[in-house]
Amino acid sequence: MxxxxxxxxxxxxxxxxxxxxxxxxxxxxPDPATSEKLLCALAEKVDILEIGxxxxxxxxxxxxxxxxxxxxxxxxxxxxxxxxxxAAVRKAHPDIGIVFMGYANxxxxxxxxxxxxSAKRHGAxxxxxxxxxxxESHDLDxxxxxxxxxxxxxxxxxxxxxxxxxxxxxxxxxxxxxxLTGITGAEIGELDSIRKQVxxxxxxxxxxxxxxxxxxxxxxxxxxxxxADGVVIGSHFVSQIAEHLSDSCAMIxxxxxxxxxxxxxxxxxxxxxx
Amino acid sequence: MPxxxxxxxxxxxxxxxxxxxxxxxxxxxxxxxxLMGPLQxxxxxxxxxxxxxxxxxxxxxxxxxxxxxxxxxxxxxxLSEEVGGAQILxxxxxxxxxxxxxxxxxxxxxxxxxxxxxKRVIAETGAGQHGVATATVAxxxxxQCDVYMGREDMQRQAPNVFRMRLLGANVIPVDSGxxxxxxxxxxxxxxxxxxxxxxxxxxxxxxxxxxxxxxxREFHVVIGQEARRQCLKQMGKLPDVAIACVGGGSNAMGLFxxxxxxxxxxxxxxxxxxxxxxxxxxASLGTGKPGILHGNLTYLLEDSDGQIEGTxxxxxxxxxxxxxxxxxxxxxxxxxxxxxATDEExxxxxxxxxxxxxxxxxxxxxxxxxxxxxxxxxMRPDEILLVNLSGRGDKDLNTVCEKLGMGGxxxxx
Ligand SMILES: Cc1ncc(COP(=O)(O)O)c(C=O)c1O
Numbered sequence: 224m225x226x227x228x229x230x231x232x233x234x235x236x237x238x239x240x241x242x243x244x245x246x247x248x249x250x251x252x253p254d255p256a257t258s259e260k261l262l263c264a265l266a267e268k269v270d271i272l273e274i275g276x277x278x279x280x281x282x283x284x285x286x287x288x289x290x291x292x293x294x295x296x297x298x299x300x301x302x303x304x305x306x307x308x309x310a311a312v313r314k315a316h317p318d319i320g321i322v323f324m325g326y327a328n329x330x331x332x333x334x335x336x337x338x339x340x341s342a343k344r345h346g347a348x349x350x351x352x353x354x355x356x357x358x359e360s361h362d363l364d365x366x367x368x369x370x371x372x373x374x375x376x377x378x379x380x381x382x383x384x385x386x387x388x389x390x391x392x393x394x395x396x397x398x399x400x401x402x403l404t405g406i407t408g409a410e411i412g413e414l415d416s417i418r419k420q421v422x423x424x425x426x427x428x429x430x431x432x433x434x435x436x437x438x439x440x441x442x443x444x445x446x447x448x449x450x451a452d453g454v455v456i457g458s459h460f461v462s463q464i465a466e467h468l469s470d471s472c473a474m475i476x477x478x479x480x481x482x483x484x485x486x487x488x489x490x491x492x493x494x495x496x497x
Numbered sequence: 498m499p500x501x502x503x504x505x506x507x508x509x510x511x512x513x514x515x516x517x518x519x520x521x522x523x524x525x526x527x528x529x530x531x532l533m534g535p536l537q538x539x540x541x542x543x544x545x546x547x548x549x550x551x552x553x554x555x556x557x558x559x560x561x562x563x564x565x566x567x568x569x570x571x572x573x574x575x576l577s578e579e580v581g582g583a584q585i586l587x588x589x590x591x592x593x594x595x596x597x598x599x600x601x602x603x604x605x606x607x608x609x610x611x612x613x614x615x616k617r618v619i620a621e622t623g624a625g626q627h628g629v630a631t632a633t634v635a636x637x638x639x640x641q642c643d644v645y646m647g648r649e650d651m652q653r654q655a656p657n658v659f660r661m662r663l664l665g666a667n668v669i670p671v672d673s674g675x676x677x678x679x680x681x682x683x684x685x686x687x688x689x690x691x692x693x694x695x696x697x698x699x700x701x702x703x704x705x706x707x708x709x710x711x712x713x714r715e716f717h718v719v720i721g722q723e724a725r726r727q728c729l730k731q732m733g734k735l736p737d738v739a740i741a742c743v744g745g746g747s748n749a750m751g752l753f754x755x756x757x758x759x760x761x762x763x764x765x766x767x768x769x770x771x772x773x774x775x776x777x778x779x780a781s782l783g784t785g786k787p788g789i790l791h792g793n794l795t796y797l798l799e800d801s802d803g804q805i806e807g808t809x810x811x812x813x814x815x816x817x818x819x820x821x822x823x824x825x826x827x828x829x830x831x832x833x834x835x836x837x838a839t840d841e842e843x844x845x846x847x848x849x850x851x852x853x854x855x856x857x858x859x860x861x862x863x864x865x866x867x868x869x870x871x872x873x874x875x876m877r878p879d880e881i882l883l884v885n886l887s888g889r890g891d892k893d894l895n896t897v898c899e900k901l902g903m904g905g906x907x908x909x910x
Pocket of ligand 1: 597598599623624625626627701702703742743744745746747748749813814815859861862887888889
């Protein structure tokens with residue numbers, strides 16, 4: 224893929240000898256206007272921004288991101304708004320990576336082609352749908368490919384060797400390794416076993432391998448940044464919104480600060496990377 | 498020489514999904530990567546058990562000795578006469594142990610869980626019938642049992658909450674979303690994503706990711722196998738119409754599957770709540786469109802953005818925005834006829850069946866009875882209409898008495 228923004232992001236981080244910081248927020252949380260400022264504040268700090276498409280039934284998410292979807296939908300967030308917010312972030316941050324994250328139905332109902340076209344036009348680089356495994360992904364992948372969008376795939380501790388190969392063969396952009404057997408925001412798995420799994424996945428693919436789910440503290444993030452190509456942080460940023468619901472200025476500052484703290488932790492740890 | 502039970506339960510039809518669990522474009526396995534491994538393990542275990550004679554013999558033994566199968570096919574002559582049309586026959590699933598068809602499935606999945614060495618089972622429940630049936634087999638097999646139930650459903654189906662607790666199950670209230678069946682399913686899935694290595698998820702209907710729609714159908718076809726044979730024996734011919742209420746569709750598929758290659762009209766009755774035009778109903782086949790939820794592609798009630806819509810039905814077991822993928826497929830193939838019954842019609846049918854046959858039906862089943870009464874009136878007396886009476890109404894006494902103005906418990910003194 225020429226002019227591949229995601230690979231450029233990982234390339235820049237590699238040059239700085241650090242892992243990429245990937246931050247998630249749900250679009251439209253707590254309302255579309257504030258969400259635009261939050262997404263831009265987070266985009267200041269992260270290398271790749273994951274923009275969550277709110278869904279009424281987020282089955283793979285814990286209470287924190289469930290509440291984010293509920294707030295966004297209650298504030299009247301539609302897919303039009305998700306695209307509009309994405310375009311605003313893209314305009315302000317031409318170089319960061321932007322990945323859409325969410326659930327199949329929102330995209331299926333819109334139509335895979337129409338969604339892919341719109342996602343591309345508004346500035347996305349890739350798409351990750353939690354509940355579309357490679358087995359069900361044929362039509363979606365074709366639509367994404369037509370638009371030059373990455374189809375990012377998940378691997379989990381429960382993925383067999385066979386599935387890892389299948390997923391690695393079907394992914395593009397990066398591989399997202401789920402650190403724990405569970406939903407977002409749960410307690411992170413054991414570090415040694417995560418490292419071992421990431422090493423094993425590396426044998427199957429040249430794609431960057433990123434780790435997410437359950438990473439809340441700068442210490443956890445830094446220790447994973449020691450061996451992964453990227454660290455995904457979601458619930459921790461989203462919970463800053465929940466904690467400052469009555470004060471949007473404080474909320475925006477808290478999200479930016481939380482991301483800044485994470486980034487510093489990576490930088491401080493960069494010497495440990497082999 | 499096959500024994501009697503083998504010859505009834507050995508009756509099979511084709512109609513398999515493809516290798517990925519698709520019925521046409523419906524079904525499939527739309528889940529997070531974490532569950533793909535456990536679902537494959539489940540599929541393998543089910544296939545292996547299904548072709549194992551010992552498993553089948555034990556399953557049939559439990560269905561007979563424990564659940565009370567075969568259930569009778571009752572010719573409701575008084576109701577038929579009152580309606581003045583077709584002969585109405587009731588497949589008495591309400592007479593099974595625990596009082597609904599749900600036990601057929603939980604015996605199957607419970608046995609499978611036990612065989613797989615799982616120490617804990619989880620379930621979602623709406624009406625509480627599936628929760629009770631799961632708690633029942635968990636008690637029998639000595640497995641820990643956690644049941645997710647929407648807080649609203651816990652109120653309206655309180656007797657079943659107490660039954661589950663008495664059976665040793667832990668009932669976990671669900672407050673997210675609309676606090677009904679779909680949200681209970683969400684939370685059960687969230688539990689399973691974290692616990693899949695030692696926990697068996699007993700899904701209560703013919704929905705969810707492959708292999709659940711196929712597996713749950715197979716565990717329920719005993720309903721249709723018995724009914725088909727009983728009808729031939731008692732009435733000398735097959736029914737003209739088979740009719741069942743549809744929440745997720747398990748009692749409907751159980752009845753329909755063994756009849757689908759026969760010249761029998763198959764009628765699915767959905768919950769029309771306050772009316773199909775009220776925006777407050779649960780008729781996903783009749784008014785929904787295709788979408789992806791709870792692991793499968795099927796008909797859903799959803800808005801133009803793909804957000805799942807709130808539903809309403811007086812019966813908690815039908816209060817669900819989706820439907821099993823095989824029913825979605827049969828609907829698009831033109832093999833189903835769709836009907837619906839409102840809350841009011843279901844209540845009227847509940848009363849009519851109670852008064853003229855002495856049978857208190859579950860509010861879910863009352864929807865099928867309501868549609869049957871409407872349909873039978875326009876049919877000839879030599880025609881047969883077979884209704885799946887999927888459950889008994891004891892759990893609904895509070896709701897019904899309140900709606901009918903008979904007052905609550907306090908009115909008794
Ligand atoms: C008695 C009874 N009938 C029907 C249903 C609806 O489920 P299904 O459509 O899977 O048969 C339920 C669900 O709780 C039930 O309890």
